[in-house]
Amino acid sequence: MMATTPPYLALLDRVIDEVIAPAAVEIDRTGAFPRAALDTLGQAGLLGLISAKEVGGLGEAHRAATLVVEEIARHCASTALVVCMHYAGAAVIEAYGPREVREAIAAGRSVTTLALSESGSRSQFWAPVSTATAAGDRIRLDATKSWVTSAGQADTYVWSSRPLAADGLSTLWLVPAQTGGLRVTAPFDGLGLRGNYSSPVTAEGVLIPRDAMLGADGQGFDIMMSIVLPYFQFMSAGCCVGVMDAATTKSAAHVAGTSFEHLGQTLADLPTVRANIARMRITTDTVRALVLDALDAVESGRDDAMLRVLEIKAAAGEAATTVTDLGMRVCGGAAYRKEVGVERHFRDARAATVMAPTTDALYDFIGKAVCGLPLFG
Ligand SMILES: Cc1cc2nc3c(=O)[nH]c(=O)nc-3n(C[C@H](O)[C@H](O)[C@H](O)COP(=O)(O)OP(=O)(O)OC[C@H]3O[C@@H](n4cnc5c(N)ncnc54)[C@H](O)[C@@H]3O)c2cc1C
Secondary structure (H helix, E strand, O other): OOOOOOOHHHHHHHHHHHHHHHHHHHHHHOOOOOOOHHHHHHHHHHHHHOOOOOOOOOOHHHHHHHHHHHHHHHHHHHHHHHHHHHHHHHHHHHOOOHHHHHHHHHHOOOOEEOOEEEEOEOOOOOOOOEEEEEEOOEEEEEEEEEEEEEOOOOEEEEEEEEOOOOOOOEEEEEEEEOOOEEEEOOOOOOOOOOOOOOOOEEEEEEEEHHEEOOOOOOOOHHHHHHHHHHHHHHHHHHHHHHHHHHHHHHHHHHHHHEOOOOOOEEEEHHHHHHHHHHHHHHHHHHHHHHHHHHHHHHHHHOOOHHHHHHHHHHHHHHHHHHHHHHHHHOOOOOHHHHHHHHHHHHHHHHHHHOOOHHHHHHHHHHHHHHHOOOOOO
16 A cells, blocks of 8 residues: 655655755855755745644654754754754643744744753753842853854754753753843854754843743743754654765665776676665655654553653664765765765764763663663763
8 A cells, every 4th residue: 555645755856855855965065054955845835844733833743853854854954953843842832832933833834943952961851050030130141052043043042051940960941042141153064964053152130021921831842852852862863863864865876876987887786886886865854754663562562662852862863973974984985975966975974973862871771761760860
């Protein structure tokens, strides 16, 4: 039986063909922000993919977000990460944000992102050291955020701080990006994901209204674990699958179409090359199957859902580095230059292992979960 394409993927196809795919190489070369892609995704309703129908969104959830990010990542991982962070932030705003911002996101008029990582607590994003203090009837934020995708480009930041007064590890805030006292302190110039604009952002005496709090004071950790973590794990894994699939497809095409003239053979006639292409395909398909199983686990409330959610990003991140490394090997020196297109995927793939929760942190959490130990503390 033929599976039908979900309508959101049909909408996405056109945006990819017309805007995202044609811009990918240039975005990688120049580090330009994928503004045209965001505008077109917004017009197509896809920035409101996980927004509720009651505010004008498409009413989808983890599966759709994962598949959309995966599909975009096949063509442009920078755009995929920007969209991933938008959905991760939008999920929090959907649950706790004001209706007008939810409507703006659903209508494609507002882009958001996560501002969680800090130079103080680094990849341990669940424990911000930045502060929120009462300043009359407003709240004052001071922070050194170390990485914010779409910094200076998003309309809002889903922002973490220590709690205002409550117990707990953190409190979340919705901070308009134009608020006085916010500063993007350096341009992004990274190895891969070159157009994602992941810059440090500082807050010095940033004043926001009290009702900018997302959830309750001290509830940030719970929101991160229950909303941000599943969305981010799924989408990051989806991004890796898209990158792996693209690298595998391009590598296979290169080795099948590249000849040793003196032998009358292609690279694909070499058993070692074929075996490595097979390893790339198997690894990509294995991870994709794990991600789809994790989606089933979450959607059906299976007992192992949380374990699967933890597993997918670790599995996908590590697999993506392996698969793209194999692509570089089988395509030879031709891949070292840009003509095969695999080296962009190789560079883009490196980020997932060090984006929080990093692979090593996930190994620690998964090991604790499997051994029956508490994840934190
Ligand atoms: C392209 C990109 C985009 C990003 N976008 C965002 C964003 O939009 N919003 C945001 O908030 N953050 C973002 N980040 C930040 C990201 O989530 C991490 O916080 C950041 O990559 C961590 O880098 P670091 O140098 O602080 O790592 P460090 O914390 O210094 O880590 C160094 C090493 O220590 C290991 N380590 C740390 N803690 C543990 C642990 N508990 N157990 C085992 N090992 C551990 C790490 O795995 C790593 O190998 C982005 C990062 C990248 C690369």
